[in-house]
Amino acid sequence: MALSGVKMTEEVWLTCVTHSLSTETEEIMGLLLGDIIHHPQNGNAIAFIWGASPQTRSDRRKDRVETNPEQLAAASALADISFFLSNLVSER
Numbered sequence: 663m664a665l666s667g668v669k670m671t672e673e674v675w676l677t678c679v680t681h682s683l684s685t686e687t688e689e690i691m692g693l694l695l696g697d698i699i700h701h702p703q704n705g706n707a708i709a710f711i712w713g714a715s716p717q718t719r720s721d722r723r724k725d726r727v728e729t730n731p732e733q734l735a736a737a738s739a740l741a742d743i744s745f746f747l748s749n750l751v752s753e754r
Contacts, residue, residue, distance in 0.1 A: 670711035681716040
C-alpha cells in the first residue's frame with residue numbers, strides 16, 4: 663500500500679529545520695519516528711511523524727555521513743519506549 667500523505671508535528675518540523683541550519687555546509691542525518699495510519703474506507707495510508715532524533719556525524723570526511731552504533735541504539739530504544747507508552751495510553 664502506497665502512502666497518500668505525510669503529517670508531522672510542529673516540534674518535529676522545527677527539530678529538522680534547526681538541525682539542517684546548524685550544519686549548513688555539511689550533509690546531515692537523523693531518524694524520524696512515526697506510525698502508518700491506514701484508512702480502510704478509501705484505502706489510503708498516511709505516515710504520521712511524531713518524533714525526530716538528529717544524529718551527529720562520527721566521520722568528518724566530506725564524502726561520509728556516518729553515525730555511531732550507540733546513537734542508533736539510543737534512537738531505537740526511544741522508539742520502543744514511545745511505542746510501549748502509546749499502547750498503554752490507548753488501552754485505557
